[in-house]
Amino acid sequence: MTWNDMQPLLWQATWETAWMVGLATLATVLLGLPLGLLLASTRRGGLLQNAGVNKLVGTVVNVGRSLPFVILIVAIIPFTRWVTGTTLGWQAATVPLAVGAIPFFARLVETAVADVDGGLVEAVQAMGGSAWTVVRKALLPEALPALVSALTTTVIALVGYSAMAGTVGGGGLGTLAINYGYMRFETTFMWVIAAELVVLVTLVQLAGEGLARGLDHKRPATASRWTLHRTVPTQTSAAPKAAETPAPEPELTGSAQR
Numbered sequence: 335m336t337w338n339d340m341q342p343l344l345w346q347a348t349w350e351t352a353w354m355v356g357l358a359t360l361a362t363v364l365l366g367l368p369l370g371l372l373l374a375s376t377r378r379g380g381l382l383q384n385a386g387v388n389k390l391v392g393t394v395v396n397v398g399r400s401l402p403f404v405i406l407i408v409a410i411i412p413f414t415r416w417v418t419g420t421t422l423g424w425q426a427a428t429v430p431l432a433v434g435a436i437p438f439f440a441r442l443v444e445t446a447v448a449d450v451d452g453g454l455v456e457a458v459q460a461m462g463g464s465a466w467t468v469v470r471k472a473l474l475p476e477a478l479p480a481l482v483s484a485l486t487t488t489v490i491a492l493v494g495y496s497a498m499a500g501t502v503g504g505g506g507l508g509t510l511a512i513n514y515g516y517m518r519f520e521t522t523f524m525w526v527i528a529a530e531l532v533v534l535v536t537l538v539q540l541a542g543e544g545l546a547r548g549l550d551h552k553r554p555a556t557a558s559r560w561t562l563h564r565t566v567p568t569q570t571s572a573a574p575k576a577a578e579t580p581a582p583e584p585e586l587t588g589s590a591q592r
Contacts, residue, residue, distance in 0.1 A: 340523055340526060343510055343514070344507075344510070344526070344527070344530065347505070347506050347507045347509070347510040347527075348506075348507065348530065350424040350505045350506040350507075351424070351493070351496050351497075351505075351506035351507045351508075351534075353424055353428075354424045354427055354428050354431060354492075354496045354499070354504070354505070354506055355431070355489065355492045355493055355496055357428045357432070358428050358431035358432040358435055358492050358496075359435075359485070359488070359489055359492060361428075361432035361436070362432055362435040362436050362439050362488060362492075363439070363485065365432075365436050366435070366436040366437070366438075366439035366440045366443060366488075367439070367440075367443055367481075369391065369395070369436065369437075369440040369443075370439065370440040370441065370442065370443020370444045370446075370447065371443065371444075371447060371469060371473070372387070372391055373388060373391055373392060373395065373440060373441075373443075373444040374443070374444045374447035374448050374473075375447075375465070375469075376388035376391070377444075377448070379452075380448075381455065381465055381468055381469070381473075382465060394437070395437040395440050395441060396437075397437075398433070398434070398436065398437030398438075399437045399438055399441065401434070403430070403434050403495050403498055403499075404498060404501065404502070406430050406433065406434050407427075407430045407499060407502055407504070408502070410429065410430055410433060413429065413433075414426050414429040414430060417429050421503075422503045422504075422505075423503070423504070423505045424504060424505035424506055425505075426504065427496065427499040427504030427505055427506070430499070431492055431495050431496060431499065434495060435488055435491065435492055435495070438488060438491065439484060439485070439488045442484035442487065442488065443481060443484060445480075445484075446477045446480035446481050446483075446484055447473050447477045449477070449480065450472065450473050450476045450477050451476070454472050454476060455468055455472055455473070457472075458471055458472045478549050479546045479547075479549045479550040480546075482542060482545050482546040482549060483542060483543075483546045485542065486538060486539060486541075486542025486543070486546070487542075489538050489542070490535050490538055490539065493531065493534055493535055493538070494535075496508060497511065497531060500512050507527050507530065507531060510523075510527060511523075511524055511527045511528075515527060
């Protein structure tokens with residue numbers, strides 16, 4: 335297969351993968367973020383400490399995380415058909431992608447929010463702030479760099495899941511790799527698809543790391559590291575030398591005088 339034959343197929347499959355990952359990421363943030371906040375708030379010592387709710391939500395999240403993605407795709411086929419009207423193509427693959435990523439992202443959100451300094455939360459509460467005020471004014475702003483890093487990790491996982499969805503006709507680069515690279519023994523085409531996935535993951539990682547660094551207000555400003563210089567004291571005047579007093583001449587004794 336020549337490059338002219340590969341190019342239109344790659345272009346179409348790349349757009350399908352982008353749509354899958356993009357829509358699944360949107361659903362993951364909208365549902366996984368509140369779920370993670372609920373886990374962090376209801377844990378022991380949390381903002382809304384409630385052992386029963388935390389255990390129930392944690393069990394649901396653990397079950398969702400424990401299912402392998404290929405099994406998850408098959409297990410929720412009726413739900414996928416109800417949502418999209420089909421079980422094939424990138425539209426159908428978006429549903430299990432989101433279902434699999436939501437509990438994964440929720441745990442990452444829980445960890446990020448739990449690392450926020452408790453003293454800041456207590457300060458907002460002492461000023462009469464409600465639970466929603468604490469979340470909005472303290473937890474989310476302080477945990478924002480960690481949340482961006484968590485979302486970056488989730489998006490990278492979604493890219494891998496989207497390729498895995500190609501094994502059951504999910505569309506995108508995964509289906510292209512199965513249909514041409516595996517079924518038709520187009521090894522070169524397979525390596526081209528693998529290289530494109532590596533590039534996509536690298537771009538997502540670099541973008542996420544850069545955004546997280548930019549949002550981290552705890553890091554010292556770059557300008558200060560360059561403008562602060564160590565001041566070396568200079569000697570303006572020579573130190574006065576110690577006065578040299580001539581040693582007294584020894585007195586000559588009588589024998590020495592002769």
